[in-house]
Amino acid sequence: MLKRTHKLDEIDDSLIGEKVIINGWIDRMRNLGGIVFSWIRDRYGLVQVVFDPQKAVYEKVKRLSNEYVVAIEGIVRARPEDAKNPKLKSGNVEILAEELEILAEAKTPPIYINREEGNEEIRLRYRYLDLRRSALQRNLIFRHKVAHFIRQYMNSKGFIEIETPYLTKSTPEGARDFLVPSRLKRGSFYALPQSPQIFKQLLMIAGFDRYYQIVRCFRDEDLRADRQPEFTQVDLEMSFADQSDVLNFVSGLVKGLYEKLMDVDVKEIPIVSYSEAMEKYGSDKPDLRFGMQLQDLTCEKFANELSFLAPSEGEALKFIKMESNVSFSRKVLDSYANSAKSKGLRLGWMKKSNDALSGSVAKIFKGLEIDLNLKNDELVILCAGERQAVNKFLGEVRLDVAQKANLVNGKSNKILWVVDFPMFEWNEEEKRYQAQHHPFTMPYLEDLEKYPDDPSKIRAHSYDLIINGWEMGSGSVRIHTKALQEKVFKLIGISENEAKARFGFFLEAFEYGTPPHAGFAIGFDRLIAVMTKSSSLRDVIAFPKTTSGTDLMVDAPSTVSKAQLKELGIKLEVDE
RNA sequence: GGGGACGUGGUGCAGCUGGUUAGCAUGCCGGUCUGUCACACCGGUGGUCGCGAGUUCGAGCCUCGUCGUCCCCGCCA
Numbered sequence: 001m002l003k004r005t006h007k008l009d010e011i012d013d014s015l016i017g018e019k020v021i022i023n024g025w026i027d028r029m030r031n032l033g034g035i036v037f038s039w040i041r042d043r044y045g046l047v048q049v050v051f052d053p054q055k056a057v058y059e060k061v062k063r064l065s066n067e068y069v070v071a072i073e074g075i076v077r078a079r080p081e082d083a084k085n086p087k088l089k090s091g092n093v094e095i096l097a098e099e100l101e102i103l104a105e106a107k108t109p110p111i112y113i114n115r116e117e118g119n120e121e122i123r124l125r126y127r128y129l130d131l132r133r134s135a136l137q138r139n140l141i142f143r144h145k146v147a148h149f150i151r152q153y154m155n156s157k158g159f160i161e162i163e164t165p166y167l168t169k170s171t172p173e174g175a176r177d178f179l180v181p182s183r184l185k186r187g188s189f190y191a192l193p194q195s196p197q198i199f200k201q202l203l204m205i206a207g208f209d210r211y212y213q214i215v216r217c218f219r220d221e222d223l224r225a226d227r228q229p230e231f232t233q234v235d236l237e238m239s240f241a242d243q244s245d246v247l248n249f250v251s252g253l254v255k256g257l258y259e260k261l262m263d264v265d266v267k268e269i270p271i272v273s274y275s276e277a278m279e280k281y282g283s284d285k286p287d288l289r290f291g292m293q294l295q296d297l298t299c300e301k302f303a304n305e306l307s308f309l310a311p312s313e314g315e316a317l318k319f320i321k322m323e324s325n326v327s328f329s330r331k332v333l334d335s336y337a338n339s340a341k342s343k344g345l346r347l348g349w350m351k352k353s354n355d356a357l358s359g360s361v362a363k364i365f366k367g368l369e370i371d372l373n374l375k376n377d378e379l380v381i382l383c384a385g386e387r388q389a390v391n392k393f394l395g396e397v398r399l400d401v402a403q404k405a406n407l408v409n410g411k412s413n414k415i416l417w418v419v420d421f422p423m424f425e426w427n428e429e430e431k432r433y434q435a436q437h438h439p440f441t442m443p444y445l446e447d448l449e450k451y452p453d454d455p456s457k458i459r460a461h462s463y464d465l466i467i468n469g470w471e472m473g474s475g476s477v478r479i480h481t482k483a484l485q486e487k488v489f490k491l492i493g494i495s496e497n498e499a500k501a502r503f504g505f506f507l508e509a510f511e512y513g514t515p516p517h518a519g520f521a522i523g524f525d526r527l528i529a530v531m532t533k534s535s536s537l538r539d540v541i542a543f544p545k546t547t548s549g550t551d552l553m554v555d556a557p558s559t560v561s562k563a564q565l566k567e568l569g570i571k572l573e574v575d576e
Numbered sequence: 577g578g579g580g581a582c583g584u585g586g587u588g589c590a591g592c593u594g595g596u597u598a599g600c601a602u603g604c605c606g607g608u609c610u611g612u613c614a615c616a617c618c619g620g621u622g623g624u625c626g627c628g629a630g631u632u633c634g635a636g637c638c639u640c641g642u643c644g645u646c647c648c649c650g651c652c653a
Binding site for chain 2: 227
C-alpha cells in the first residue's frame with residue numbers, strides 16, 4: 001500500500017511542489033464533469049485533492065464514494081488565487097493526484113459524517129461512524145490532552161499512580177453496586193467499585209503518601225445527562241495533609257488546566273460554606289454565572305401585615321429579583337405558585353411598572369414600609385415556609401429563570417469551593433441518618449461534642465468543587481482513628497457486627513499506624529464536558545450508555561447462555 | 577418508581593378538526609458540466625407512518641397497551 005508521508009494537518013504552503021502520499025477517508029466528492037475535487041479527511045485535518053482528466057489516475061475516480069479509505073500520491077500545489085478556501089486550514093493548497101489506491105470501500109453510512117444533524121439513537125448504534133465527526137474527535141482528543149496534563153501535573157508533585165481492584169467488595173453505604181457473580185465461589189459476588197475510597201486510604205496507611213489514579217467507577221443508579229453508570233474519576237489522596245492542603249492543591253491543578261488547555265486565567269477560587277450557598281443560592285452547587293441571589297425578608301416587625309406570606313415561628317420569607325427584563329407570562333408564574341403549593345410553601349410575585357406595584361402580592365406590600373428596591377419592570381418572586389424548603393425551592397426557580405431567560409449564554413466559567421457540608425442527612429426511607437459524603441469523612445469534633453443527640457447539626461470536613469453549577473468533584477478529610485470511625489458507623493446505624501463484617505479489615509488497618517490524610521476526586525467526564533461546553537457526558541465518552549443503561553452498539557446488557565448461568569450457580573426468576 | 581417530549585423513505589423534518597395519491601430537504605442511482613468547496617442543473621429510486629390491540633364507514637392523526645431514545649423528579653455516600 002501507499003503509506004502516508006504526511007498527516008493532513010501537515011499539508012500546507014511549505015510543501016508546494018513536493019510529492020506526498022496521504023491516507024484517509026473520502027469526506028465528499030465534487031465531480032464537475034471534467035475536473036473532480038475530493039476532500040480527504042483524517043483525524044488531523046481536511047485536504048482537497050484534484051483529479052485532472054489529463055492524468056491516468058482519472059480513470060479510477062468514478063469508483064470513489066464517501067467514506068472510502070484511500071491512499072493518494074500527488075503533488076502539492078498552490079490553488080489559483082480565486083480558488084483559495086480560507087475556511088480550510090490547508091485551503092491555500094491542494095494535491096494533484098497522480099496515484100490512487102482504494103484501501104477499503106464503504107457502504108453509504110446511515111448517518112452523515114460531515115453534518116451535525118442526527119438522531120442519537122442511530123448515532124449510538126453506529127458509534128464508530130459518529131466518532132468520525134469532527135466535534136466528537138475534537139472532544140476525545142481534548143479529553144486525552146486533559147488526562148495527559150493531569151498525569152504530568154500529579155507526577156511532578158510527587159504523586160504515584162497506583163491501580164486498585166475493579167473486582168471488589170459490596171459496601172452497604174452509598175449507591176447501588178454493580179455485582180459480578182463469582183464462579184470459583186458460587187453464590188458469592190464481587191462488586192464493582194463506586195470509587196476506590198477504601199483502597200486509597202489503605203494506600204495512605206501503607207505509606208504511599210501521595211496517590212492518584214485516573215480510574216473508572218461504577219454506580220448502578222438511574223442516569224441523567226450528567227451521569228453515566230460507569231464514569232471516570234481523577235482520584236487522589238494525600239497523607240499529612242488537611243483540608244486547606246487539598247483545596248490548594250486541586251485549585252492549582254484546575255488553574256493549570258484552564259491556563260494550559262483553555263488559555264483562561266482562573267483567579268482565586270472562592271470558598272463558600274454549605275450553609276451560605278444554601279441561603280444565597282438555594283443550592284449546594286450554585287451556578288455563579290448569574291446573580292439573582294436569594295434575599296431574606298424574614299422579620300417579625302411586619303408579621304401581622306404580611307398576610308399569608310408572614311413567616312411563622314421557625315419559618316423564612318425570602319425572595320429573588322429577576323436579573324433580566326424578561327417578562328414572565330402569568331402561566332409561568334402560576335406554575336411556580338402551584339409547584340410551591342405542592343411543597344407546602346406559599347408563593348407570591350409582584351412587579352413594578354410605572355412606579356406602581358402589580359401582581360399577586362402587590363396589595364400586601366403597598367401599605368408597608370418594606371423597600372425591596374424594585375426598579376421599574378423588575379419582577380420579584382417571594383416565597384414563605386420552612387426555611388430549607390424555601391431555599392431549595394427558590395434555588396430551583398433561580399435556575400429555571402436563568403434557563404428561560406438564557407442568562408448563562410456565553411458567560412465565562414465560574415469556579416468555587418463549597419465546604420462544611422452536613423456530616424449526616426436523614427434517610428426517610430430507612431429511618432436513619434446516613435453520611436452525606438461517605439462514612440469515612442472526618443466530622444467537626446467540636447460539633448460532635450456540642451450536639452451529641454442531633455447528628456443533623458454536625459458539620460463535616462468535606463468539600464465540593466463546583467464549576468458552572470456542576471458538581472465537579474468532592475473530597476474530605478478522612479477519619480484516621482478506629483474509635484472515631486466506629487463512632488460514626490454507630491451514628492449511621494451500622495451495628496458493631498455489621499461494621500466488622502463489612503469493614504473489619506479497614507478498622508483493623510487503623511490500628512497499625514494510620515497517618516492523618518485527606519483526598520479528593522474529580523469527575524473527569526464532567527470536567528471535560530464543562531471545558532468543551534458539552535451538554536451531555538455522551539459527547540465526551542467514546543462509547544457511552546443510553547439513559548436506560550444500555551449500549552446500543554454492542555447491545556449490552558444482554559442475556560447469557562444457560563450454561564454460563566449454571567456455571568455460576570444462578571437461576572433466573574425473570575421471564576426469558 | 578413517577579412526569580414530560582419524541583418515534584413518518586437511508587438521514588433530517590412537515591403532515592390541518594380523522595377523509596381517500598403521505599409532502600419537503602438531503603442522501604442514493606443515472607445524465608449534463610474543467611475551478612468546485614454543502615458545486616450547480618436535469619431525471620429517477622426509495623415509506624408495513626416503532627410494534628400490538630381498539631374506536632370509526634375510514635386512523636400517520638383519536639384511545640389503550642408495549643418497545644426504544646431524550647429531558648426532568650425520586651435515586652446517585
